[in-house]
Amino acid sequence: MAAADLLTVLKALRDEFGFDMLVDLTAIDWAQGSSPRFTVVYHLFSMTRKEGPVVLRMRTPNRTDDVSLPSFTPIWRSAEFQEREAFDLYGIVFDGHPDLRRILMWEGFTDHPMRKDYVPPPDDDLEELRER
Secondary structure, eight states, X not given: OOHHXXXXXXXHXXXXXXXXXXXXXXXXXXOTTOXXXXXXXXXXXXXXXXXXXXXXXXXXXXXXXXXXXXXXXXXXXXXXXXXXXXXXXXXXXXXXXXXXXXXXXXXXXXXXTTSTTOOOOOHHHHHHHHHX
C-alpha cells in the first residue's frame, strides 16, 4: 500500500469502523542492508465498541536513511507526541506534522540513537556535548 493510501485507510478505520483511539505508534529499524529499512507500527482501539487492537505496519518507501511518511495528527491527536518520538529516535519525518522537533534528545544532537547503525560517541565527547 502506498503511503498516500494509508491516510484513506486510517480515516475509514476511524469513521466507518469506530477505531477512535491511536494507542501506540513505534518504529522498527531492520538491520542495515534490508530494504525497506524502517517499519512504523500503529495500534488502534475502538473505545466505543471495545474492540482491538488493530495493528497496522507501514514500511518506509525506500532504503535511504532520509525517509518520510504522512502524519496522522489530523486523524488522531495522540499521534503528535508519538510521531515526534519516532522522528527523534529514528529520524523518520512525518509530513504535515504540526510541530516536528526533537522531544527526547537535545536540539544540537545530530544522530538518531535507536537506529541500528548508531555509534555512541566516546565518553569524553559525550561530556562535551552535555556542557553545550
